[in-house]
Amino acid sequence: MTALALDRVAVRFGDHVALDDASVTVSRGEMIGLIGPNGAGKTTLLRVAAGLLRPAGGRVLLDGRPIGTGDRRSRARLLAYLPQGAPCHWPLEVRRLVTLGRLPHLLPWQAPTGTDAEAVTSALDLADVGHLVGRDVLTLSGGERARVLLARALAVEPALLLADEPVSGLDPAHQLRVMTVLRARADAGTGVVVTLHDLGLAARFCRRLVVVDGGRVVADGTPADVLTPETLANVFRIRARVGTWQGSRYVVPWAVTDEGEGADSDQPVLHPAAAGRLR
Amino acid sequence: MREASVSRPLAAPTIGLDRAWRLPLALAALLALLLAGSLFAGPVTVGPRELLGALLGRNLSVAEIIVWELRVPRTLLAAMIGASLGLAGAVLQGLLRNPLAEPGLIGVSASAALGAVIAFYTGFAAAFPLGLPLGGMVGAGVAVAVLMILAGRQSSTLTLILAGVAVNSFAGALTALALNLSPNPYAAAEIVFWMMGSLADRSFQHLGVAAALTLPGWLLLISVGRSLDALSLGEEAATSLGFDLQAVRWRAVIGTALAVGAAVSVSGVIGFVGLVVPHLLRPLVGYQPARLLPVSALGGAVLLVATDIFVRMLAPGPELKIGVVTALIGAPFFLILLLRLRATSP
Numbered sequence: 001m002t003a004l005a006l007d008r009v010a011v012r013f014g015d016h017v018a019l020d021d022a023s024v025t026v027s028r029g030e031m032i033g034l035i036g037p038n039g040a041g042k043t044t045l046l047r048v049a050a051g052l053l054r055p056a057g058g059r060v061l062l063d064g065r066p067i068g069t070g071d072r073r074s075r076a077r078l079l080a081y082l083p084q085g086a087p088c089h090w091p092l093e094v095r096r097l098v099t100l101g102r103l104p105h106l107l108p109w110q111a112p113t114g115t116d117a118e119a120v121t122s123a124l125d126l127a128d129v130g131h132l133v134g135r136d137v138l139t140l141s142g143g144e145r146a147r148v149l150l151a152r153a154l155a156v157e158p159a160l161l162l163a164d165e166p167v168s169g170l171d172p173a174h175q176l177r178v179m180t181v182l183r184a185r186a187d188a189g190t191g192v193v194v195t196l197h198d199l200g201l202a203a204r205f206c207r208r209l210v211v212v213d214g215g216r217v218v219a220d221g222t223p224a225d226v227l228t229p230e231t232l233a234n235v236f237r238i239r240a241r242v243g244t245w246q247g248s249r250y251v252v253p254w255a256v257t258d259e260g261e262g263a264d265s266d267q268p269v270l271h272p273a274a275a276g277r278l279r
Numbered sequence: 280m281r282e283a284s285v286s287r288p289l290a291a292p293t294i295g296l297d298r299a300w301r302l303p304l305a306l307a308a309l310l311a312l313l314l315a316g317s318l319f320a321g322p323v324t325v326g327p328r329e330l331l332g333a334l335l336g337r338n339l340s341v342a343e344i345i346v347w348e349l350r351v352p353r354t355l356l357a358a359m360i361g362a363s364l365g366l367a368g369a370v371l372q373g374l375l376r377n378p379l380a381e382p383g384l385i386g387v388s389a390s391a392a393l394g395a396v397i398a399f400y401t402g403f404a405a406a407f408p409l410g411l412p413l414g415g416m417v418g419a420g421v422a423v424a425v426l427m428i429l430a431g432r433q434s435s436t437l438t439l440i441l442a443g444v445a446v447n448s449f450a451g452a453l454t455a456l457a458l459n460l461s462p463n464p465y466a467a468a469e470i471v472f473w474m475m476g477s478l479a480d481r482s483f484q485h486l487g488v489a490a491a492l493t494l495p496g497w498l499l500l501i502s503v504g505r506s507l508d509a510l511s512l513g514e515e516a517a518t519s520l521g522f523d524l525q526a527v528r529w530r531a532v533i534g535t536a537l538a539v540g541a542a543v544s545v546s547g548v549i550g551f552v553g554l555v556v557p558h559l560l561r562p563l564v565g566y567q568p569a570r571l572l573p574v575s576a577l578g579g580a581v582l583l584v585a586t587d588i589f590v591r592m593l594a595p596g597p598e599l600k601i602g603v604v605t606a607l608i609g610a611p612f613f614l615i616l617l618l619r620l621r622a623t624s625p
Contacts, residue, residue, distance in 0.1 A: 052515055076521030083515045089376035090511050090566040103509055104521045108502070152512065156520075 003028050003063060003160050003191045004049060004079075010057035011044050011215075018044045019055070020215045026193055028159055031186035033206030034195040037236055041215040042195040043084060043164055049193065050081040050162050062160075076104035080158035084165045084195075086149040091138040094148050098123055101155030120155050127151035127181055143174030150178060160191040167201065179205040199240070203227055203249040211235055223249045233257050299570065302563055306577035310358065313584040317354040318346060320588045322595060352486045353478050357587040357601075358580040359486070360478075360546055363493055363538035365579020366572060368553030370500045373507030373568035374531050375436060378561070381554040382539040385439070385532055386446030387422050391543035393450040394418020396457050396470050409488055411473075412544040416492060419540025422446050423533060436514070439528055476547035476602020478587055489541040496537025497576070499530045504569030511568065549602040551609030552579050559616070 004026040011019040019041045026032060026049075034042045047053040048060060051067040060067040062078065080101070088097060101123065102116040112120075124130045127147045132140060137148055146166060153161060163182065167175040175198070183205050186192045196202045202209055203223040211219040211226055213235045219226045227249065232240050241252040318330055325333070325342045333343035334351075367382040374380070382388060398404040398414025429442035454474075461467035506527040509517035518524055542549070556578040557571055564570040583601070586608070590601050 047515070050515075050519055052518055072523060073521040076519060079519070081516065081519035083513055086516065087513045088511060089513070090561075090568070092511060092566055096565060096567060097511070100508055100512060100520070103505060106505075108505055149512075152516075 002026070002061075004193075005061040006045070006049055006058065007061065008058040009045075009048055009055045009060065011041075011048060011053060011055050017215050019048065021058075022212070022215065022217045023058075024049075024210055024217060024220070026160065026191045028191045029186060029189045030208060031183060031192040031194065031206050033202035033209045034193055034212060035197075035199060035202050035209055036212035040212040040235075042212050044215075045212060046081075046162050046164050046193065046195055050079060051075060052081065073104050077156065078158060079160045079162065080153040080156040082150060082153040082161070082163040082166055084168070086146070086152075088137050088145070088149065091136040093133075094129065094135050094137055094140075095120065095124065095133045097137050097148060098129075098151045098155050101152040104156060119157055123151040123155035123157075126154055126184070128177060143170045143177075146170055146174065147178060147181075150181060154181075154185065158190065160193070161185060163192070163194045165195050165197065168197065175201060199227065199232075199236075199251040199253065203251050227251055299564075302560075303574055303577060306574060306581060310577055310581050310584065313581060313588065314354055314358060317357070317584055317588050318350050320591045321345065321350060322591075348482070349480070352481055352483045353587065354584065356481050356486050356489065356545065357478050357584045359490065359493055360542040360549065361552055361579040361581070361583025362576040363496065363542045363579070364549065364553040364583070365556040366497060366500050366576040367535040367539050368579070369557035369568070369571045369575035370503060370507065370531050371535065371553075372557050373510065373571070374503070374528065375440065376510060378558050379554070381550075382535055383447065383548075383550070383553070385422075385426065385443030385535060386450060387419050387443075387532075387536045387540050388543045388548055389447045389450035389454070390422030391415040391419040391540045392474055392548055393454045393457075394421070395473065395544060395547075396454050399466070399470050399473070400457055400461075408482075409484060412485060412488055412541075415544025416488075416540055418450070419536045419544065422450065422540075423536045426532060427529075436524075436528060439532065472600070473547050474602075475600035476549040476605075477598065477600050478546055479598055481545060485545045489545045492537045492541040496534045496539075496541065499534030500538060501572055503527050503530050503534075504572050507568035507572075547600075547602055549583070550606045551613070552582055552605055555609050555613050556582055558613070 002025050006022060006024045009019055009022045010017070022041070022045055024032070024045070034045060036042050044053065048055050051060065051062070054068065062075065067075065098120050099112055099116065102112055102119060105116060106112065121130075124133065127150050129144065129147050129151050132144060132148060137145060140148065150163070150166060153163070161182070166182070167178050170178065179201050182192050182194055194206070207222060209219070209221065209223055209226040210217055211231060218235060219231055227242055229239070229242070232238050236253075237257050238253045239255045239257055241254055243250055319325065323341075323345055325346060329340070329342045330346060333340070333346040336343070364382055368380070371380040371382060371384060372378055392415065394417045395404070395411050395415040397418070398411050403414055404411040425446055426439065426442050429445065430439045458467050458470060461470070506517065506522045506524070509520045509522050512520075514524055539553075557575045560574050560578050561571055564574055583605070586604050587601055590599050590604055593599055
């Protein structure tokens with residue numbers, strides 16, 4: 001079942017075209033890695049998908065209905081968004097912060113109930129931050145804080161989780177932990193969209209990758225279909241060592257392609273099927 | 280180690296529930312004590328029995344007139360204005376996620392003061408008893424209208440604040456202009472003294488007209504509590520949690536204009552309460568913005584009633600303005616607090 005559909009979405013910031021004719025569908029239970037170079041439009045795409053940015057053209061449908069319509073709170077229960085470098089502005093205690101994820105489930109004056117406490121506890125366990133309860137979130141390390149804020153998003157118990165670069169700035173162990181949590185959520189039935197710069201993590205943890213370049217969706221398919229030498233050269237301007245180990249694909253960016261070498265802007269956009277054949 | 284911590288996950292909120300009431304109850308008790316004490320404070324000694332009799336309206340004496348006409352309205356005004364300042368300060372600090380925000384930031388106080396000064400200047404203030412506060416309230420209303428035009432409907436918090444800063448300095452400049460062009464030094468002195476902030480000789484009429492605006496203002500301010508909690512996570516996360524930030528901003532601004540505009544119109548400008556009180560109480564509520572609001576309102580009332588008692592207990596002489604005292608005590612206290620904070624933070 002398609003939970004979220006972006007249909008030919010266009011976004012402009014002044015004269016700059018941030019997204020153009022971008023279409024992506026997300027189903028429950030799948031984990032999509034949104035990849036592309038800096039400034040490609042990944043974050044813009046995610047913000048449009050979260051209903052934070054109204055597109056100039058196209059439609060965004062959440063469970064078949066336009067995302068701007070309907071009650072904000074019911075949308076907030078369905079869809080959680082984890083911003084890039086998710087901030088916390090006050091030195092809140094960890095559990096109290098994670099409980100903020102329950103706000104869409106509470107009436108304006110309602111105190112958190114037992115159900116909310118259970119959801120918070122399970123979110124803390126899922127993100128493996130139960131041992132941090134009682135700590136002030138601003139005294140945590142970057143990796144711990146990132147996982148606490150992920151727990152906040154999980155506490156919403158959403159049907160869809162949109163995470164903007166949840167692993168940037170984390171050490172490898174924390175990166176693997178966060179990706180494992182997201183993968184487990186997807187396997188448990190949540191639709192997960194995650195923007196990533198680490199192609200290796202994207203290839204390993206996501207069964208579907210969407211490549212964005214210059215505001216357009218230029219490839220959409222399995223890691224094997226998408227991470228071809230051609231796409232890596234045309235979109236990311238790199239040559240990479242690509243292989244398979246223990247049943248997962250891995251990508252090690254190795255060298256920057258020379259300007260002009262297979263990197264012309266008028267290069268035909270790679271269709272996943274064609275990319276598969278080329279390989 | 281980790282298993283142990285996972286097995287006691289309910290600890291924080293359940294403890295929080297009974298603890299959550301301790302601070303507001305303590306502040307409410309302190310406020311009740313101060314309110315009672317405030318009725319005794321003044322140059323004329325009124326004993327407990329006389330006071331009780333006066334309050335119940337049993338003896339038509341000088342005591343009754345002093346208590347009912349002077350001390351009761353003054354005390355209630357101090358509590359109401361202090362609560363407005365504390366509440367608005369807590370809301371604005373939460374909205375901006377900045378502990379240095381204070382109610383005057385959005386230009387409402389300065390505009391209310393300007394309105395009052397214009398009322399002075401035009402003789403509107405002298406024309407009838409409530410001319411001065413009404414002038415101030417018109418000033419606060421104009422400030423909100425200008426903010427709405429400047430910041431527009433699709434405003435960000437930053438444009439709102441910048442617009443507020445602009446309104447603030449323009450109103451300040453116009454007030455200075457009025458002083459500059461003042462026809463005689465007495466009028467100028469009167470304006471300057473009024474602007475220092477005072478609760479002396481305010482009547483039940485003042486209290487009534489201020490309360491009519493303040494109470495709806497409080498409701499608006501209190502209603503944004505949960506949104507401020509969500510804003511701890513930033514504007515995008517707060518929006519994704521289902522909060523309409525545009526509505527939250529305007530509720531905060533209009534609520535502040537009503538409550539603080541009414542306060543300034545009646546009492547003049549009283550500084551530092553809206554800055555210091557939320558800042559002091561925030562650690563005691565675990566830094567959670569929504570929980571800070573009622574506590575900060577109570578704390579503001581406590582501080583202003585206590586300061587007003589202090590002002591009245593000073594030896595007779597020229598009245599020491601309450602706005603001067605709050606700044607005089609508030610600023611050094613705040614500095615000490617900052618120094619201690621810097622010493623303990625890592």
